[in-house]
Amino acid sequence: xxxxxxxxxxxxxxxxxxxxxxxxxxxxxxxxxxxxxxxxxxxxxxxxxxxxxxxxxxxxxxxxxxxxxxxxxxxxxxxxxxxxxxxxxxxxxxxxxxxxxxxxxxxxxxxxxxxxxxxxxxxxxxxxxxxxxxxxxxxxxxxxxxxxxxxxxxxxxxxxxxxxxxxxxxxxxxxxxxxxxxxxxxxxxxxxxxxxxxxxxxxxxxxxxxxxxxxxxxxxxxxxxxxxxxxxxx
Amino acid sequence: xxxxxxxxxxxxxxxxxxxxxxxxxxxxxxxxxxxxxxxxxxxxxxxxxxxxxxxxxxxxxxxxxxxxxxxxxxxxxxxxxxxxxxxxxxxxxxxxxxxxxxxxxxxxxxxxxxxxxxxxxxxxxxxxxxxxxxxxxxxxxxxxxxxxxxxxxxxxxxxxxxxxxxxxxxxxxxxxxxxxxxxxxxxxxxxxxxxxxxxxxxxxxxxxxxxxxxxxxxxxxxxxxxxxxxxxxxxxxxxxxxxxxxxxxxxxxxxxxxxxxxxxxxxxxxxxxxxx
Numbered sequence: 002x003x004x005x006x007x008x009x010x011x012x013x014x015x016x017x018x019x020x021x022x023x024x025x026x027x028x029x030x031x032x033x034x035x036x037x038x039x040x041x042x043x044x045x046x047x048x049x050x051x052x053x054x055x056x057x058x059x060x061x062x063x064x065x066x067x068x069x070x071x072x073x074x075x076x077x078x079x080x081x082x083x084x085x086x087x088x089x090x091x092x093x094x095x096x097x098x099x100x101x102x103x104x105x106x107x108x109x110x111x112x113x114x115x116x117x118x119x120x121x122x123x124x125x126x127x128x129x130x131x132x133x134x135x136x137x138x139x140x141x142x143x144x145x146x147x148x149x150x151x152x153x154x155x156x157x158x159x160x161x162x163x164x165x166x167x168x169x170x171x172x173x174x175x176x177x178x179x180x181x182x183x184x185x186x187x188x189x190x191x192x193x194x195x196x197x198x199x200x201x202x203x204x205x206x207x208x209x210x211x212x213x214x215x216x217x218x219x220x221x222x223x224x225x226x227x228x229x230x231x232x233x234x235x
Numbered sequence: 236x237x238x239x240x241x242x243x244x245x246x247x248x249x250x251x252x253x254x255x256x257x258x259x260x261x262x263x264x265x266x267x268x269x270x271x272x273x274x275x276x277x278x279x280x281x282x283x284x285x286x287x288x289x290x291x292x293x294x295x296x297x298x299x300x301x302x303x304x305x306x307x308x309x310x311x312x313x314x315x316x317x318x319x320x321x322x323x324x325x326x327x328x329x330x331x332x333x334x335x336x337x338x339x340x341x342x343x344x345x346x347x348x349x350x351x352x353x354x355x356x357x358x359x360x361x362x363x364x365x366x367x368x369x370x371x372x373x374x375x376x377x378x379x380x381x382x383x384x385x386x387x388x389x390x391x392x393x394x395x396x397x398x399x400x401x402x403x404x405x406x407x408x409x410x411x412x413x414x415x416x417x418x419x420x421x422x423x424x425x426x427x428x429x430x431x432x433x434x435x436x437x438x439x440x441x442x443x444x445x446x447x448x449x450x451x452x453x454x455x456x457x458x459x460x461x462x463x464x465x466x467x468x469x470x471x472x473x474x475x476x477x478x479x480x481x482x483x484x485x486x487x488x489x490x491x492x493x494x495x496x497x498x499x500x501x502x503x504x505x506x507x508x509x510x511x
Binding site for chain 2 (some may be wrong): 089
């Protein structure tokens with residue numbers, strides 16, 4: 002099988018102008034990923050795992066290295082340096098991100114929030130709602146909540162809505178930032194099952210999980226991320 | 236993605252201007268006032284590209300030049316130098332080379348503007364429905380019945396009760412006035428919409444509903460938008476790419492989430508970290 006994602010010597014650091022300080026987050030990360038594989042970023046808290054994930058998605062601008070992604074059309078794109086419109090196109094159609102935090106407008110219903118990425122792709126409303134409903138059911142979000150806005154939900158519920166949205170959108174590459182954190186065991190199991198199903202369908206994933214048992218269960222590749230020493234204040 | 240608008244080196248100097256104006260103003264000098272001739276450099280060398288169906292944010296504090304930039308694009312003000320090309324219906328219009336009649340024509344039918352202050356975008360002396368009818372008339376729609384139907388549908392879509400379409404907008408709340416402005420701007424099916432601080436000064440709950448409405452209309456119509464705002468929340472919810480301006484200059488641009496979470500310029504870092 003062909004490689005879908007090849008991360009080469011990826012590094013991310015921040016320059017904080019206010020304090021004239023350079024803060025390194027991660028350096029020299031390399032790995033390859035094939036369709037259906039999951040790479041888990043493992044390492045101590047503060048090692049830069051989330052920063053790496055965001056650098057792959059381009060929420061953070063990578064400081065060094067390449068993020069080579071093979072598109073559905075067969076083109077090779079360096080996500081670290083591709084034009085912004087290329088990135089937005091890929092995010093809409095191929096690359097998803099599950100964050101721990103959900104930003105949504107207070108008026109949208111849960112069903113609309115979850116179906117939204119599909120609507121943006123041009124999927125018909127009924128079909129988008131169908132798929133959203135299936136995923137919400139699989140994640141055991143009670144149907145009474147579907148009309149309400151997630152802005153009023155608890156942290157764990159919001160997180161599941163967020164996961165539901167990402168999996169409704171699907172994609173060829175999904176980036177998961179602690180998708181099972183703060184979930185109860187049943188909900189956590191539902192999410193793991195959904196990740197396994199997506200892998201079986203060929204979705205490649207890069208994920209961070211606080212629970213090593215989940216890593217052992219889901220990961221095909223483990224990437225060790227070391228904590229970086231902070232540089233002295235200049 | 237195809238471009239709909241290309242802005243090249245747009246500059247607007249208020250005052251006599253002198254050869255040093257651009258060299259002694261800008262973020263590096265922390266001013267937009269030329270110390271040699273006293274001119275104000277509102278916008279300097281601004282270049283950007285807006286793609287079809289894209290929502291681009293222009294962010295910056297008061298006086299950064301963001302409103303001046305869109306005002307020129309809507310012909311409310313003339314640039315000192317620079318170009319803007321509007322790609323529409325297979326033609327490339329050089330906005331500042333067109334004659335007055337051509338400019339008016341584009342402004343009335345192919346572009347829409349929503350101002351922070353509704354009194355700039357609406358005629359307060361005619362009814363809400365009349366405000367929409369006026370724009371439809373300018374786009375050569377002459378049937379009273381069609382105009383009335385379209386106005387009713389547009390107001391319904393922007394959630395203005397049809398029962399109030401014959402009232403004067405001056406009697407409306409700020410949020411409702413913005414809805415009428417949006418309906419008017421959308422009435423001719425223009426492919427380019429300019430939004431200048433449209434939610435500034437409204438209650439938070441009203442702001443959220445207006446943002447919702449804009450987002451929904453954008454998705455349904457695919458209209459391209461330039462969204463001028465100082466509000467990080469507006470940028471986060473509406474836009475995919477963002478430009479940051481200071482002292483008339485574009486100092487940074489990028490994906491909106493990247494600008495908000497990993498800003499590169501010192502000023503943007505300050506701006507983002509000072510959000511409540």
